[in-house]
């Protein structure tokens with residue numbers, strides 16, 4: 001049997017981009033993943049579907065699994081020969097009980113590794129614009145837990161107050177008043193800058209910058225909850241100038257991404273970089289069809305077609321899969337010319353080693369067909385590998401122009417109706433924006449909620465066809481200038497700026 005191993009991986013404080021490259025790589029090959037409450041959904045979505053997931057953050061009664069039991073689970077899975085990943089919020093050794101978890105493993109001779117993570121103690125202040133050290137203000141950094149092992153443990157506030165650096169308290173929200181009072185009694189000035197950062201680095205981050213004297217009351221008034229870090233020291237004063245995360249144009253804005261899950265990553269990344277809270281809510285999935293005799297026939301005579309036309313990146317991958325399945329490869333395409341509906345499709349082709357010969361200046365089916373027909377000679381044949389229910393505009397225009405074409409339905413677009421995120425949850429924050437990158441994503445969305453027109457959802461659409469579908473579903477809708485993901489994101493940014501000006 002394969003030797004098992006346990007890897008403790010720090011998942012970082014919330015922003016999925018803050019998982020390390022090494023952590024991500026090992027997570028992608030894990031057999032078992034054990035995680036808890038502080039690991040955010042963005043990182044959980046990176047767990048491979050084949051891995052067993054164990055949530056030790058809450059049991060049925062909402063109580064976390066006791067530490068001894070977690071240690072035992074790690075051991076049991078490693079003994080089965082598995083690669084066990086223990087994902088922990090922040091860094092595994094910064095108040096993460098990583099040391100306790102290694103104890104039993106070491107005693108049982110189980111190999112283990114540690115992948116450090118970015119701790120909330122540094123990252124949450126950084127996202128709030130607080131450098132935890134600074135030559136002018138703080139020559140040391142102290143990370144302190146407000147929760148000792150035993151309930152009676154208390155902090156030596158005079159010793160803490162005498163330190164020359166920044167104090168960062170974890171697990172301290174419920175004892176914020178005690179901490180601030182203790183530090184004042186220990187000798188710190190009431191005007192000492194102090195702050196609390198809640199859900200740091202996530203799109204829900206909230207920051208309060210105050211003084212030691214006033215912080216408890218301000219945090220209480222704002223309803224600050226765990227997880228939050230408390231920062232005390234002169235460096236907190238710099239946040240007024242250096243705060244940046246909350247200046248991002250989509251900061252805290254909730255956006256639904258309705259594309260198929262396997263095609264959403266670039267869009268999701270762009271939105272998150274702008275500070276948005278992205279909820280992946282895939283409304284369609286594309287499923288490649290089994291090879292039919294017609295497809296086999298067309299592909300085995302592909303050199304008879306002078307043009308191959310693609311209207312989606314999904315079409316490009318389905319085409320290549322079909323080609324391979326027929327025992328053919330790119331060499332049979334040498335006499336063909338290629339058209340792509342827009343840059344994303346052209347990019348998918350480029351990854352296969354082919355530069356598109358034609359991309360219309362407006363990225364839509366009718367422009368594609370018109371442009372193509374203008375350059376066709378009478379004996380040209382066109383092959384259109386695409387979805388089984390592709391947009392009829394393309395073929396309508398081809399027919400009007402008496403072009404000779406063959407449609408090759410290579411994949412089906414299925415609407416998804418089994419969302420794990422409830423609709424009410426989606427709309428609790430108003431307004432909520434949904435991005436639609438095809439008419440079929442709108443159909444999937446409308447099918448998943450018959451009363452979607454009553455929801456506070458604004459549809460941001462990639463093009464006119466998509467917008468028509470959104471209007472028909474009764475959604476307030478906006479259309480990107482160009483049919484590209486960049487343009488959709490620009491469109492969202494300008495709507496958000498406008499919405500929040502009024």
Ligand code: SAH
Nearest residue numbers: 090091096119120170171199200227228229
């Ligand atoms: N190992 C973790 C800390 C675990 S202790 C790390 O290195 O970050 C749990 C405490 O961490 C919480 O009570 C809170 O004080 C802090 N914390 C964790 N994630 C946080 C976040 N995103 N924002 C603010 N504080 C956070």
